[in-house]
Amino acid sequence: MKICRFSLKDSGEISKLIKETIKRTNYKDLTKEQLKAWLQHYTKKEVNKLIGKVDFFILKKDSKILGVIFFQKNFIKGLYVNANCLGKGYGKTLLEFAEMKISKLGYNKAILNSSKTAFNFYKKQNYKFIRMAYSKLFGVNFQEYRMEKKLSLK
Numbered sequence: 077m078k079i080c081r082f083s084l085k086d087s088g089e090i091s092k093l094i095k096e097t098i099k100r101t102n103y104k105d106l107t108k109e110q111l112k113a114w115l116q117h118y119t120k121k122e123v124n125k126l127i128g129k130v131d132f133f134i135l136k137k138d139s140k141i142l143g144v145i146f147f148q149k150n151f152i153k154g155l156y157v158n159a160n161c162l163g164k165g166y167g168k169t170l171l172e173f174a175e176m177k178i179s180k181l182g183y184n185k186a187i188l189n190s191s192k193t194a195f196n197f198y199k200k201q202n203y204k205f206i207r208m209a210y211s212k213l214f215g216v217n218f219q220e221y222r223m224e225k226k227l228s229l230k
């Protein structure tokens with residue numbers, strides 16, 4: 077297994093992975109409108125737009141993508157594990173990798189807005205709930221959980 081930086085040639089596969097994970101994992105906590113808007117947010121075109129805006133890393137085994145994580149400064153914007161490979165520690169591996177990178181950038185905490193679906197996963201990784209966070213995607217309202225974790229400086 078290796079973690080490498082996002083490259084444009086992977087954007088189609090990444091878009092498919094994220095959309096499939098949302099459809100198979102997050103759908104139960106979303107309205108129809110929210111599901112549609114969230115999927116729209118991760119078309120190949122939208123994934124390509126993230127280049128230059130975020131630090132984007134991919135966990136790969138051979139040539140298969142197992143999961144992705146991306147962050148901006150110390151804010152983790154997304155973490156998605158391939159829906160066929162959940163519960164194997166890949167989410168934790170990616171999260172710990174991002175925390176190490178964020179810590180090396182000089183930040184002493186990592187911040188994120190968690191989906192309802194991932195809330196207990198982040199709690200298990202020692203993230204503390206701070207407050208509710210409200211956002212809009214393609215005109216649809218979302219309610220997320222702002223969470224933070226203290227990092228030790230590397």
Ligand SMILES: CC(C)(COP(=O)(O)OP(=O)(O)OC[C@H]1O[C@@H](n2cnc3c(N)ncnc32)[C@H](O)[C@@H]1OP(=O)(O)O)[C@@H](O)C(=O)NCCC(=O)NCCS
Nearest residue numbers: 101154155156157162163164165166167168191194196197
């Ligand atoms: C949340 C997510 C990243 C977890 O990835 P994963 O690879 O299945 O998680 P891991 O296997 O690394 O799990 C690490 C630990 O957390 C636990 N865990 C995983 N998902 C959990 C959940 N939803 N609730 C509670 N615990 C969870 C695992 O059992 C494991 O526990 P252990 O250390 O005692 O064995 C994955 O389910 C996902 O991509 N979800 C959909 C997208 C999403 O909501 N992303 C986050 C918001 S942007």
